[in-house]
Amino acid sequence: MKLFASLTSPYARKIRILLAEKSLPFDLVVDSPWESNTRIPEVNPLGKVPALVTDDGEAFFDSPVIAGYLETLGAAPQLIPDEALEAVRVRQSEALADGITDAAVTALLESRRPDGERSESVIARQMEKISRGLDLMERRASGREWLHGSRMTLGDIATGVALGYLDLRFPTIGWRDHHPALKTLAERLFARPSFVDTVPPAG
Numbered sequence: 001m002k003l004f005a006s007l008t009s010p011y012a013r014k015i016r017i018l019l020a021e022k023s024l025p026f027d028l029v030v031d032s033p034w035e036s037n038t039r040i041p042e043v044n045p046l047g048k049v050p051a052l053v054t055d056d057g058e059a060f061f062d063s064p065v066i067a068g069y070l071e072t073l074g075a076a077p078q079l080i081p082d083e084a085l086e087a088v089r090v091r092q093s094e095a096l097a098d099g100i101t102d103a104a105v106t107a108l109l110e111s112r113r114p115d116g117e118r119s120e121s122v123i124a125r126q127m128e129k130i131s132r133g134l135d136l137m138e139r140r141a142s143g144r145e146w147l148h149g150s151r152m153t154l155g156d157i158a159t160g161v162a163l164g165y166l167d168l169r170f171p172t173i174g175w176r177d178h179h180p181a182l183k184t185l186a187e188r189l190f191a192r193p194s195f196v197d198t199v200p201p202a203g
């Protein structure tokens with residue numbers, strides 16, 4: 001299978017980590033959706049990464065859907081539990097983490113708009129989402145080794161990716177200062193080869 005990804009996309013990083021954790025072989029097609037010669041719209045009409053194309057030519061997007069597809073391949077470790085409600089809870093953690101990432105991406109793009117076009121209130125609104133999201137993540141991580149059950153799940157991986165993205169784009173947030181459980185969880189995640197090997201380049 002082929003994964004279309006940019007090296008800085010946190011959503012694509014989540015999928016690269018899942019593939020690494022499951023030791024699934026794939027071809028990485030590095031492509032930026034912002035470049036004029038991008039081929040991403042050929043596999044994802046929404047023009048976003050990540051997009052995954054199976055060996056049979058079927059294309060999957062967006063990242064939660066790709067995560068669900070990878071789980072169907074049956075490769076260990078299992079990262080979404082079988083039990084339906086527990087699986088929904090893991091997906092809820094993924095949605096919270098992805099939502100924090102969405103807010104950070106929106107704030108970043110807004111902050112890069114030219115003087116006069118930039119809205120400080122849009123940025124502030126996104127920062128509030130990040131702050132509230134981090135607080136809920138912290139409560140869920142408190143007193144536990146992993147967010148769900150006794151093993152790492154997709155929820156932990158998505159959370160680590162969101163925290164790593166804040167480190168990359170908004171280091172001044174300093175989320176570690178007020179979120180000790182997330183700090184501990186992130187230290188455990190960031191030491192894994194799957195995270196180390198997918199650290200985004202600066203820029």
Ligand SMILES: N[C@@H](CCC(=O)N[C@@H](CS)C(=O)NCC(=O)O)C(=O)O
Binds near residue numbers: 011034049064
């Ligand atoms: N919800 C999507 C978000 C994907 C996304 O927004 N990717 C960004 C890169 S970080 C992108 O491709 N943006 C290009 C665009 O919005 O045109 C997912 O989880 O896959």
